[in-house]
Amino acid sequence: MVVPEAGAVPAEHPIRPAPGPGDGAGTLLSQWVELRPEGRVLLRIGKVELGQGIVTALAQIAAEELDVDWSRVEPVPASTDAGPDEGLTAGSRSVMDSGGAVRTVCAEVRRLLLSVVSRRTGIPVGELQVHDGAVRDADGVARGDYWSLVRPGLLDVAVTGTAPPKDPARHTVVGRSVPRRDLEAKLAGAPAFVHDLALPGQLFGRVVRPPSPVARLVTVDDRPARALPAVLAVVREGSFLGVVADREEEAVRAAEVLRRCATWQEPDACAEVDPVPETVGRPAEETAVERRSDRSAGARVADVVRTAYSRQPLSHASIGPGCAVAHWNGDQVSVWSHTQGVHPLRRALAACLRVDPDRVVVHHVPGAGCYGHNSADDVAFDAALLARSVPGRPVQVVWSRDDEFAWEPVGPAMVVEVAVGVDDRGDLVTWRQDAWGAGHDSRPGFAGQPGLLGAWHAADVAAVPAADPPLAVGGGTGRNATPPYDVADLDVRAHRLLETPVRTSALRGLGATMNVFAIESAVDDLARSAGADPLDYRLRHLPDERAREVLQVAADSAGWRSRRPGDPVGWGLAYSRYKGICGHCAVVARVEAVSEVRVTDLWVAVDVGQVINPDGLANQIEGGAIQATSWVLREQVVLDRHGVASRDWDGYPVLRFPDVPEVHVRLVPRPAEPPLGAGEVTGGPVAAAVANALADALGVRVRDLPLTPERVAAAIESS
Amino acid sequence: MTAAPGWATAQSLPAPEVVRLRVNGRDHEVTCRSDTPLLYLLRNDLDLRGSRFGCGLGQCGACMVLLDGHPTPSCDLPAWAAAGHEVVTVEGLADDEGMQALQRSFLAHQAAQCGYCTSGILVAACALLRADPCPGRATVAGALERNLCRCGSHGRVLRATEEAAGSLRAARGLPGAERTAGTDGPADRATRSADDRRSDDATGAGR
Numbered sequence: 060m061v062v063p064e065a066g067a068v069p070a071e072h073p074i075r076p077a078p079g080p081g082d083g084a085g086t087l088l089s090q091w092v093e094l095r096p097e098g099r100v101l102l103r104i105g106k107v108e109l110g111q112g113i114v115t116a117l118a119q120i121a122a123e124e125l126d127v128d129w130s131r132v133e134p135v136p137a138s139t140d141a142g143p144d145e146g147l148t149a150g151s152r153s154v155m156d157s158g159g160a161v162r163t164v165c166a167e168v169r170r171l172l173l174s175v176v177s178r179r180t181g182i183p184v185g186e187l188q189v190h191d192g193a194v195r196d197a198d199g200v201a202r203g204d205y206w207s208l209v210r211p212g213l214l215d216v217a218v219t220g221t222a223p224p225k226d227p228a229r230h231t232v233v234g235r236s237v238p239r240r241d242l243e244a245k246l247a248g249a250p251a252f253v254h255d256l257a258l259p260g261q262l263f264g265r266v267v268r269p270p271s272p273v274a275r276l277v278t279v280d281d282r283p284a285r286a287l288p289a290v291l292a293v294v295r296e297g298s299f300l301g302v303v304a305d306r307e308e309e310a311v312r313a314a315e316v317l318r319r320c321a322t323w324q325e326p327d328a329c330a331e332v333d334p335v336p337e338t339v340g341r342p343a344e345e346t347a348v349e350r351r352s353d354r355s356a357g358a359r360v361a362d363v364v365r366t367a368y369s370r371q372p373l374s375h376a377s378i379g380p381g382c383a384v385a386h387w388n389g390d391q392v393s394v395w396s397h398t399q400g401v402h403p404l405r406r407a408l409a410a411c412l413r414v415d416p417d418r419v420v421v422h423h424v425p426g427a428g429c430y431g432h433n434s435a436d437d438v439a440f441d442a443a444l445l446a447r448s449v450p451g452r453p454v455q456v457v458w459s460r461d462d463e464f465a466w467e468p469v470g471p472a473m474v475v476e477v478a479v480g481v482d483d484r485g486d487l488v489t490w491r492q493d494a495w496g497a498g499h500d501s502r503p504g505f506a507g508q509p510g511l512l513g514a515w516h517a518a519d520v521a522a523v524p525a526a527d528p529p530l531a532v533g534g535g536t537g538r539n540a541t542p543p544y545d546v547a548d549l550d551v552r553a554h555r556l557l558e559t560p561v562r563t564s565a566l567r568g569l570g571a572t573m574n575v576f577a578i579e580s581a582v583d584d585l586a587r588s589a590g591a592d593p594l595d596y597r598l599r600h601l602p603d604e605r606a607r608e609v610l611q612v613a614a615d616s617a618g619w620r621s622r623r624p625g626d627p628v629g630w631g632l633a634y635s636r637y638k639g640i641c642g643h644c645a646v647v648a649r650v651e652a653v654s655e656v657r658v659t660d661l662w663v664a665v666d667v668g669q670v671i672n673p674d675g676l677a678n679q680i681e682g683g684a685i686q687a688t689s690w691v692l693r694e695q696v697v698l699d700r701h702g703v704a705s706r707d708w709d710g711y712p713v714l715r716f717p718d719v720p721e722v723h724v725r726l727v728p729r730p731a732e733p734p735l736g737a738g739e740v741t742g743g744p745v746a747a748a749v750a751n752a753l754a755d756a757l758g759v760r761v762r763d764l765p766l767t768p769e770r771v772a773a774a775i776e777s778s
Numbered sequence: 779m780t781a782a783p784g785w786a787t788a789q790s791l792p793a794p795e796v797v798r799l800r801v802n803g804r805d806h807e808v809t810c811r812s813d814t815p816l817l818y819l820l821r822n823d824l825d826l827r828g829s830r831f832g833c834g835l836g837q838c839g840a841c842m843v844l845l846d847g848h849p850t851p852s853c854d855l856p857a858w859a860a861a862g863h864e865v866v867t868v869e870g871l872a873d874d875e876g877m878q879a880l881q882r883s884f885l886a887h888q889a890a891q892c893g894y895c896t897s898g899i900l901v902a903a904c905a906l907l908r909a910d911p912c913p914g915r916a917t918v919a920g921a922l923e924r925n926l927c928r929c930g931s932h933g934r935v936l937r938a939t940e941e942a943a944g945s946l947r948a949a950r951g952l953p954g955a956e957r958t959a960g961t962d963g964p965a966d967r968a969t970r971s972a973d974d975r976r977s978d979d980a981t982g983a984g985r
């Protein structure tokens with residue numbers, strides 16, 4: 060699934076020029092595509108499968124451009140050993156960027172093979188056709204096929220980006236709902252995840268984390284742990300403490316024995332922390348997101364409406380915790396990981412292990428669902444450091460559920476302040492927005508840091524506070540902070556906090572979820588004050604044609620105009636275009652507010668340009684909508700003086716089967732438009748639509764997330 | 779504070795012994811401490827990796843197996859408590875009629891994203907179909923309440939499970955076979971939306 064964005068990779072970790080958006084420049088055709096004599100196409104992509112079906116979509120694009128049957132294309136898992144360096148699978152850009160590159164590369168491979176036939180037969184390339192890899196002339200006479208034409212070295216030529224891709228009107232594979240490749244094995248319970256790897260001689264490692272983020276390891280008596288027969292090694296480096304055993308449960312037990320025998324020094328930290336009141340006005344780096352000034356606007360302003368919105372920190376809370384396997388062979392280490400970027404992880408590991416990057420190989424193996432920068436990279440370092448103590452033996456590390464909640468970076472708490480000037484009809488004139496919160500990027504490579512948790516512990520240094528991705532790739536705190544509506548005078552700023560009580564990083568949507576929640580809540584109230592229907596009010600301020608259409612489609616499918624409000628039912632609407640450049644998304648929510656808020660239905664309309672796999676896209680949209688409903692109704696990371704206090708599923712409840720809304724997806728067909736990112740489009744609009752529906756049901760606005768019964772009651776009381 | 783499972787923090791360790799387990803219809807002997815959670819034995823000793831580790835606390839359902847026919851988390855079930863009982867994992871249900879119907883239906887609905895939760899869900903759903911051949915939406919949702927899914931595959935899982943129940947009833951010639959998946963009992967859904975039927979959702983081909 061998902062896919063938050065990376066920040067800039069600093070100069071200390073120079074990145075080999077990755078293919079630019081959609082062109083594959085600087086790479087060889089053979090890095091992407093291998094045609095096998097037995098009639099298979101191996102497709103090497105730098106993107107990784109995170110459960111979002113991206114690999115299936117890219118294979119469809121390859122089959123389309125090569126004119127081969129879809130079943131012949133075999134995506135090869137990303138590895139630093141082979142294939143292009145495409146950086147991270149993040150930011151909803153996989154189909155936008157990689158899809159373009161695969162299209163370019165495959166069109167070029169096809170042209171190259173046809174030119175071989177043309178040279179041999181004298182028939183112009185333009186008169187040759189390809190049917191499932193078989194080349195025919197205009198009369199249908201066979202003129203060879205890919206599988207026998209290809210010679211070693213033939214594809215070792217640079218990608219030029221000059222072969223024209225197929226006209227979308229002739230697409231037969233792209234635009235079709237082909238089933239995911241990986242699902243059959245998963246439904247059979249076959250080994251499918253990095254957790255399921257069982258390399259010969261594999262051992263089990265566990266890490267003993269400090270009792271809090273500021274604690275340091277003073278002493279440890281490791282004799283009781285070493286005395287356990289299954290234990291092969293105890294590793295201590297600074298405040299990094301871990302154990303390797305030959306049985307998994309013995310590694311878990313030994314880690315607990317070690318924990319009991321360790322003495323930590325913990326400076327006095329603060330008592331219970333509610334990060335929200337600790338946000339606005341704290342030391343921060345301010346960024347001007349957008350400024351548009353109109354001197355005459357002030358005179359038209361009849362009223363200024365000021366509001367503030369907040370959310371608590373969110374956890375990724377993947378069902379499977381972080382896991383990796385590492386294996387040292389001499390001075391070389393191989394790592395199997397569910398990272399979002401095999402190359403950035405390789406560079407970070409090399410820096411922390413003080414070895415040459417050439418000595419580190421990272422293979423991608425799927426993990427449980429990935430919704431941003433989770434523990435995947437950190438656990439890879441843990442495995443590499445522990446495995447170094449048992450050279451020649453692979454070591455698998457799985458984080459405990461407790462460590463997963465406590466140590467993976469959280470999506471930061473945020474506060475968004477909005478001040479809107481309206482004219483005497485209640486229409487928008489000026490808009491000022493200030494988004495506050497900790498940074499959204501502490502991925503490997505951020506701010507010159509390898510960014511690996513265990514390496515900070517080993518070096519006994521505090522984790523460096525997260526940065527924000529640059530505005531050019533969508534920003535973090537300021538992501539989607541600019542309203543999509545016509546406003547004469549605009550002043551939008553992001554304030555990234557320089558200190559935070561807990562490690563933060565990219566979680567699906569980054570700052571967009573809160574900014575859209577704030578904008579769309581504010582607009583809803585303004586519509587009501589202006590006496591307008593929320594749909595009409597939005598339509599009259601939205602300049603973008605596709606935005607208006609997607610809103611209309613959502614409203615129509617929900618029966619917005621004929622909706623029947625009334626106790627305890629409420630209806631709400633919201634719109635956004637993720638990052639201002641990805642897909643458009645509009646949502647209608649229907650809620651029932653009794654003792655708690657229940658979302659019964661979500662109608663989600665999306666326009667993501669050309670759709671590669673409609674059912675795969677719908678699956679992602681449904682999933683994103685349900686996850687966002689869970690964020691909004693239930694979720695908050697609780698902090699205390701030891702850091703994260705909500706360390707299991709009781710402490711961090713998520714939506715369960717009986718609570719999920721029915722999600723109705725409508726895709727606006729745009730086959731001739733370029734594909735736009737889709738993985739993160741739903742978060743903001745769903746959050747806002749639910750809050751708007753709640754306001755409709757209660758007549759009271761709740762501006763602080765999550766919408767727990769306590770917060771709803773407090774809002775009713777103070778109204 | 780840390781919430782390590784009780785077996786892992788126990789001060790006194792039982793000595794390793796031979797534990798006899800009956801899994802998927804076959805007898806196995808494993809040498810381990812008797813309080814070792816069944817999940818580790820299934821995955822590492824019996825090479826049955828379909829039951830996944832999610833929490834180790836009995837809270838998420840990723841590790842569910844059938845214990846004497848009842849869906850039970852295996853991650854906090856000590857080996858001694860499993861001994862003498864019939865354990866069936868997702869792999870052991872491969873020939874089960876209900877499981878096959880579920881797998882076909884899950885595939886047709888593409889009812890998963892990452893699929894990490896899927897084994898546990900299939901085991902719980904399989905037990906449901908044995909107990910109730912004609913479960914409505916609320917019954918299915920209730921039967922899966924102990925299974926968490928973070929990717930948001932819930933809607934598809936619910937539809938796929940109902941449809942699997944329908945196809946099983948049809949295969950057995952049971953009444954209620956004419957009910958199609960997605961119909962939701964008498965709830966007055968017409969008031970919710972002008973065009974609310976699943977078939978109207980533009981989610982396309984592929985099923």
Ligand code: FES
Binds near residue numbers: 831832836840841
């Ligand atoms: S892993 Fe057993 S219930 Fe979560």
Ligand code: FES
Binds near residue numbers: 928931
């Ligand atoms: S499909 Fe990923 S957790 Fe359910």
